[in-house]
Amino acid sequence: MSASLPLVQPADTPLPSAPRDIAPLLLIPVLALAMLPLVGSFPTWVTLTVAGLAMGMMIFIMASGLTLVFGLMDVLNFGHGAFVSVGAFTATLVLLPMRGWLEADSLLLNLGVLGLAVTLAMVVTALLGWAFERIIIMPVYGQHLKQILITMGGMIVAEQLINVIWGAETIPLPLPASLRGAIFMGDAAIEKYRLLAVVVGLVVFAVLFLVLNRTKIGLLIRAGVENRDMVESLGYRIRRLFVAVFAAGSALAGLGGVMWGLYKETLSAAMGGETIVMIFIVIIIGGLGSVGGCFIGSLLMALVANYAGFLTPKFALVSNIALMIAVLMWRPAGLYSTSRS
Amino acid sequence: MTRLLSGDLPRSRILTLVLLLVFLGLAFAPFLTSGARPLNTAATICVYIVLVASYDLLLGYTGVVSFAHTMFYGIGAYGIGLGLSSVDEPTWSAALTGLGLALLLALALAFVVGLFALRVRAIFYAMITLAVASSFAVLASQLSDFTGGEDGKTFSVPELLSPGFTLIENAVFGRAIDGKLLTYYLVFFGCLLLFLFLLRLVNSPFGRVLQAIRENEFRAEALGYRTVVYRIWANCLAALVAALAGALMALWLRYVGPKTSLGFEVMTDILLIVVIGGMGTMYGAVVGAALFILAQNYLKELMAHGSAAMESVPLLAAALHPDRWMLWLGVLFVLSIYFFPIGIVGKLRLRSYLARR
Numbered sequence: 198m199s200a201s202l203p204l205v206q207p208a209d210t211p212l213p214s215a216p217r218d219i220a221p222l223l224l225i226p227v228l229a230l231a232m233l234p235l236v237g238s239f240p241t242w243v244t245l246t247v248a249g250l251a252m253g254m255m256i257f258i259m260a261s262g263l264t265l266v267f268g269l270m271d272v273l274n275f276g277h278g279a280f281v282s283v284g285a286f287t288a289t290l291v292l293l294p295m296r297g298w299l300e301a302d303s304l305l306l307n308l309g310v311l312g313l314a315v316t317l318a319m320v321v322t323a324l325l326g327w328a329f330e331r332i333i334i335m336p337v338y339g340q341h342l343k344q345i346l347i348t349m350g351g352m353i354v355a356e357q358l359i360n361v362i363w364g365a366e367t368i369p370l371p372l373p374a375s376l377r378g379a380i381f382m383g384d385a386a387i388e389k390y391r392l393l394a395v396v397v398g399l400v401v402f403a404v405l406f407l408v409l410n411r412t413k414i415g416l417l418i419r420a421g422v423e424n425r426d427m428v429e430s431l432g433y434r435i436r437r438l439f440v441a442v443f444a445a446g447s448a449l450a451g452l453g454g455v456m457w458g459l460y461k462e463t464l465s466a467a468m469g470g471e472t473i474v475m476i477f478i479v480i481i482i483g484g485l486g487s488v489g490g491c492f493i494g495s496l497l498m499a500l501v502a503n504y505a506g507f508l509t510p511k512f513a514l515v516s517n518i519a520l521m522i523a524v525l526m527w528r529p530a531g532l533y534s535t536s537r538s
Numbered sequence: 539m540t541r542l543l544s545g546d547l548p549r550s551r552i553l554t555l556v557l558l559l560v561f562l563g564l565a566f567a568p569f570l571t572s573g574a575r576p577l578n579t580a581a582t583i584c585v586y587i588v589l590v591a592s593y594d595l596l597l598g599y600t601g602v603v604s605f606a607h608t609m610f611y612g613i614g615a616y617g618i619g620l621g622l623s624s625v626d627e628p629t630w631s632a633a634l635t636g637l638g639l640a641l642l643l644a645l646a647l648a649f650v651v652g653l654f655a656l657r658v659r660a661i662f663y664a665m666i667t668l669a670v671a672s673s674f675a676v677l678a679s680q681l682s683d684f685t686g687g688e689d690g691k692t693f694s695v696p697e698l699l700s701p702g703f704t705l706i707e708n709a710v711f712g713r714a715i716d717g718k719l720l721t722y723y724l725v726f727f728g729c730l731l732l733f734l735f736l737l738r739l740v741n742s743p744f745g746r747v748l749q750a751i752r753e754n755e756f757r758a759e760a761l762g763y764r765t766v767v768y769r770i771w772a773n774c775l776a777a778l779v780a781a782l783a784g785a786l787m788a789l790w791l792r793y794v795g796p797k798t799s800l801g802f803e804v805m806t807d808i809l810l811i812v813v814i815g816g817m818g819t820m821y822g823a824v825v826g827a828a829l830f831i832l833a834q835n836y837l838k839e840l841m842a843h844g845s846a847a848m849e850s851v852p853l854l855a856a857a858l859h860p861d862r863w864m865l866w867l868g869v870l871f872v873l874s875i876y877f878f879p880i881g882i883v884g885k886l887r888l889r890s891y892l893a894r895r
Contacts, residue, residue, distance in 0.1 A: 273661045336876060341660045343875060345603050346813060350872040353806055357865035361856045470802060474672045477665040485662070514680050518673045521666075525654070 221493050221532040228497065232504045240384035245503050251391030253499030254398020255460060259453030260476040260483075260491050261405060262446030268486025269422050270439050272334055273341070275348040277450055277476065278469030279355035280322045284451025285370075285458035285468065286363050287321045288314040292370065299373045307373035318455045319448040326447025330440055352469065359466040367465040370458050394456060401449065402492055409488065418442065478517050482524045484531025493532055497524075542734065544741040548821060550890040553883060557821060560828045564726060568719050569711050575835070581722055583831045584729040585787045590811045591736050591823035592779035598818035599740055600772045601752035603660050605805055606651060606667035609674045610777040612800035613644045614784030616678065616685060619794030623693035630696050637785050641778060648777035652770040675800040690795020699724065699789065725786045732779055737820050739775065748772055749818075806864075810871050816881025825882050830867075837863050 229246055236242040263277045291314035292299065298310045333351045337343040372390055379386040409415040421428045421435040428435050457472060458464050479498055483490030498517060505516040512519075524532065540547065548554040560583075563570065567580035589611055596602045614637070621636015622628045651670060658666075678685050685691065695717075697703055703717035713719065739745055750758040751765050759765045788794050798804075807830065815826020838860035845858040857865060878885050 273665070275664075333872065342601065342603060343879070345661065345664050346809065347872055347875050349806070349809060350868055350875065353810075353864060353868035354872065357862055357868060361853065361859075361862055361865065364856075365861060474669055478669045481662070481665055481669070514677050515673055518670060521669065522654075529658075 218533065221490070224532075225493065225496050225500065228500060228504075232500075232508075235508060236504070240386075241507070243382070243385035244387060245507055246500065247385075247387050247391055247395070249500035249503035250496060251388075251394040251398075251499075252460075252503065253496035254394050254401075255453055255456050256472075256475055256479055256499060257398055257492050257495035258401050258456065259450055259472060260479045260495060261401065261488055262449035262453075263476055264480050264483065264486055264488060264491045265405075265449075266443055266446040267480075268488075269418060269442050270338075272338070272344055272443075273348075273485075274329075274334070275345055275473070276329065276333070276352035276355060277348075277447075278471075278473030279352045280326060280447045280450035280469075281454035281457065281472050282359055282464070282466055282469035283325060283355065284318040284322045284454030285464050286359055286368075286466075287318040287451070288455040288458065289363070289368055289370065289464065290314075291317055293368075296371075299371065302374055304375040307375045311373060315452055315455050318451040322451030322454075323444040323448040326450075327440060327444045329447070330443045334443075352473075356466045356469060363466075365466070367463045370462055370464055372459055372462065390459065394460070397452075397456065401452075402488075405488055414438070475517070478521050480531075481521055482531060484528075484533040487531070487533040490531055490533035494524075544734075544738045546737055546741045546820070548887075550886040552890070553821065553825075553886045556825055560824055563828075568722055569713050577718070577722060579831060579835050581725050581790045582787075583828050584725050585783050585790070586807075586811065586827040586831055587824050588729045588732045588736075588783040588786075589780055590808055590815070590827050591733055591820050592776045592783065593808050594812050594817065594820060594823055595736060595740065595748075595772055595776045595779075597812055598816075598822070599745060599752060600748045600769060601660070601755075602769060602772070603664040604667045604773070605664060606671040606674075607776070607780055607808060608800055608802070608804045609671040610644045610648065610780040611784040611787075611804065612675070612678065612794075612796070613640050613647070614781030615788040615794045615799040616640065616784075617643075617781070618785045618788040619691050619693055620685070622695065623691050628694050628696050633696065633789075637782075640781055640785065644777045644781040645774055648774045649770065652773035671800075671805070672802065675796055675802070678800055679796040686795070688796060690793060690798070692793045695721070695789060695792055721790055725790050728786050729783070732782060733820070733824075736779060740820060744768070744771070752818075810867055812881075813871055813879075814867075814874055814881060816883035816885070817879075819881070819883040819887070822881050822883040829882075833863070833867070 232245075233239070233242050236245060259277075259281055262280075263274060267273050291310065295310050295313075298306050301307065329351060333347055334344065337347055376390045376393060379388045380392070381387075407415075409419065417428060417433055417435070417438060421433075421438065425435055454468075454472075458468070461468070475498070479491060479494040481494075482498060483492070483494030498520060501516050501520050502513060505513040528534065548557055564580055564584055568577060571577065571580075589607075593604075593607045596604050596607070617636040617638075617640020618633055619636070621632045621634075621639070624636075625632045651667060679688050681687070682689075694700060698717060699721045700717045703720075705715040705720065709715075740748070747758065747763050747768050750761070750763070751768060755765055784799055787799070791798065811823065811826035811830045814829070815824070816822030841858050841860045841863055845855050845860065848855045848858055856862070874881065880888065
């Protein structure tokens with residue numbers, strides 16, 4: 198036995214940092230630059246790229262809640278799409294009566310109404326998420342098959358309830374006056390609303406990243422994911438924290454729903470079911486439970502869809518699936534696979 | 539009889555009675571009822587029994603959650619539809635060619651989807667199949683030159699099955715023996731055969747292995763069964779049967795379209811029927827499909843009365859609106875997963891088992 202090898206590292210040696218995996222991060226700029234010669238004209242390329250980024254950000258906002266919940270609680274909520282539509286429909290409770298203010302030509306007034314609508318939507322979806330967790334999901338923790346079936350059922354019921362409350366017709370949802378139209382940068386037209394979407398998406402990503410990596414709550418959440426029993430025996434009520442995360446994830450879906458509804462400018466109860474497919478593709482690409490992977494996956498998917506829609510419209514229909522297959526061939530568990538999958 | 543049912547008897551007196559009732563009702567539907575609507579209901583029940591039973595092979599027997607089942611159903615329907623609409627004069631060979639190509643496509647897709655996704659966990663597989671199936675539905679509705687787009691395709695069937703054809707001049711038991719009746723019996727016997735085949739399948743050694751995989755995949759693997767191979771086989775067989783069911787439905791409707799064969803609504807219908815009827819019991823598909831389709835066709839009228847009676851209560855009237863019948867079925871679905879996950883058939887069997895002890 199050699200005495201020169203210390204069995205315990207001295208306390209002052211820094212811990213080895215987690216290996217950084219930057220290959221997926223490079224995908225987005227590489228893809229965007231590779232498309233530049235194919236698209237041909239620079240202004241068109243800028244417009245396409247910004248449109249793709251905006252769409253990706255909105256999808257990210259919707260998907261981040263779901264992947265957060267999956268990563269933490271090992272619950273895949275097939276009813277997540279219902280929160281998206283509930284959020285969008287709740288926003289109409291503010292946006293439609295206050296239409297006068299939306300039409301007003303004042304950015305401050307417009308954003309104020311929008312902020313109010315978003316707040317209401319997020320509060321309602323957070324409460325709904327809390328109730329959903331309590332009533333629907335709590336009895337089926339750890340049983341994947343039942344989780345899938347029961348959250349599916351929850352989605353059907355929620356979709357029908359939206360029809361009961363708001364009626365079955367599609368509701369038009371006009372953009373606020375000051376967010377319509379486009380800004381011209383040189384020859385490239387950039388729609389104002391898309392710029393706003395990019396900003397909101399970046400803010401959400403930054404907040405999520407900072408909370409998870411720089412705060413005590415984030416530390417507890419990550420520790421709880423690693424070993425729940427251990428954290429609980431240290432005296433933290435991890436269960437209560439997880440419920441809060443579920444509510445927060447639902448609120449993010451609500452926010453995403455409002456933004457998506459304004460982007461599409463019409464609302465129908467089926468929008469939840471339509472968006473959940475995109476959300477799933479993004480989550481599969483990014484790796485289940487990884488917020489960073491979800492962010493890159495959303496941007497990748499939206500960019501590919503936008504470029505494909507411009508270059509080869511027929512291929513655009515299956516570009517999502519093609520991208521998913523390509524990514525899964527490269528990394529079978531998604532770009533950033535979490536420890537559990 | 540036991541042999542015909544592959545030794546899988548109903549094992550409950552009430553269930554036997556219900557099954558007999560459904561069987562006799564479907565077998566003599568053209569003579570028991572008159573008018574197009576009841577016969578249409580009966581044919582839909584026949585097809586749905588097979589469609590749901592083939593899904594049960596995956597969900598109930600193997601424990602695989604797939605959302606791509608409507609894709610295969612749609613492929614079968616489009617195979618017949620495109621085959622028959624591609625020629626001026628509808629012939630059997632056109633129909634069979636279309637069906638053959640559809641079966642090949644279904645087999646290939648089922649194999650590929652199974653191959654690259656069945657090794658992963660239930661949740662992952664469910665998500666991938668949902669994504670693939672919805673892309674396929676979008677593709678079918680967008681390639682309008684080929685598939686007829688959102689409108690779908692109306693086509694005519696070979697003369698023997700067309701409504702104008704009369705086999706015997708005189709009516710039999712007050713029913714003209716025409717092409718419509720022949721089509722109904724083609725659907726009925728086709729579905730009966732497929733159902734008996736599925737029953738045979740799940741009661742064979744192969745079916746037992748599937749059940750073993752559902753209960754404990756790790757142990758089944760340890761016993762020496764290549765579980766991935768078995769799951770891919772189950773996937774392919776379920777896909778082929780679903781495609782055949784879709785083909786029969788297309789023959790009956792003389793129409794294919796994305797709404798009736800590929801829509802997500804069809805998938806939720808299948809899920810609801812499987813769970814309410816009873817997972818892992820082929821007879822659950824029979825009971826569930828009969829109940830569900832009858833409810834779909836006749837519950838709405840009942841709800842219209844309820845809605846009219848509740849006129850003064852605003853939300854309740856909206857909730858009882860005939861178009862909201864899925865709301866109540868959805869609630870029933872969630873409750874049945876909690877309180878009786880074994881479904882109607884499982885419950886009946888359990889009851890008679892306990893009574894016998």
